[in-house]
Amino acid sequence: MAARTYGGVSADERRAQRRTALIDAALELIGTQGLAKLTVSGLCAQAGLNERYYYENFDSRDAVLTALIDRVTEELAVAIAEGLRTAPPDTRGMARSAITAGLRLLTDDPRKAKVALVAGQATPELRARTTESIRLFARMVAAQGIDFYGLTDRHPDPVIDFRATYLVGGLVQTLAAWLQGELPITRDELIEHTTDVFVLLGEDLAGRLSPG
Known part of the structure; x- marks a missing residue:
């Protein structure tokens, strides 16, 4: 029927x-x-x-918050992927494009940043969900770096995951501080400084892991 x-x-x-x-x-x-x-x-x-x-x-309220956090996470992943798709084909261009896309999504609509940074810490279950989201984006960073630097044929090195997690986790904390007014810099400066760190750690690691 x-x-x-x-x-x-x-x-x-x-x-x-x-x-x-x-x-x-x-x-x-x-x-x-x-x-x-x-x-x-x-x-x-x-x-x-x-x-x-x-x-x-x-x-439950947690179910609403989980659905909302999942939606913001999905939107963020799509924005970053689109930023990478349209980025210049060089290390700094790709890093800046992805970082810009992500930060703009969260700051053009500050409600989304508040959800990601505040609601995601409301309960142990939601904190676990937020941690998993950070791991998701760390895996995206690691995969992009492995592909870009031509490390796909090498045995996965745990230091790649370490640095990717360090970068994403550090960015989350930095963004929280910036939104609370603790870092007196502009959004463009935040993007440039974040790009500097991603490129520095990415190229350093690529040099360590590349053959020869």
Whole structure:
């Protein structure tokens, strides 16, 4: 039996739209009013939905936060991948393009940075989720470096993962400090200084691992 539709929209599509609306509302509440305002009633009021639709999609506040963090993480990964795709084919150009894409995504809409840096630390489970996201981006950095420097035929060296994790983790902490006003530099300066560090550590490691 075919699923019922209203106005050409199926029940599954309407459910997906409501879920998206709730996640959008969570982004707005956290980004503008703080994590404490993320309640069932507050979220539904912001989304313009009945509370029963909240329970149709989520069973806890952590579930909402996880969905929101996952969406920001996915958007960040897509932005970085696009930055790499359109980057100049040199070490600094590629590093700057990827870093610029990522930082712009998080700072053009400061709500997303707040979600990534604040909501991701709200509970042990969310901290674990954030740690996994950092590992994801570290693996992206490591894979890009291995490919760019032609190290694909070598046995994987643990120092590659170490440096990639160090770079991404350090960038997360630096971004947090910058957003809190603890680093009195512009965003362009933040991008350039971050690029300097990525290139320095990447080229140094490539020199150590390259044959000869």
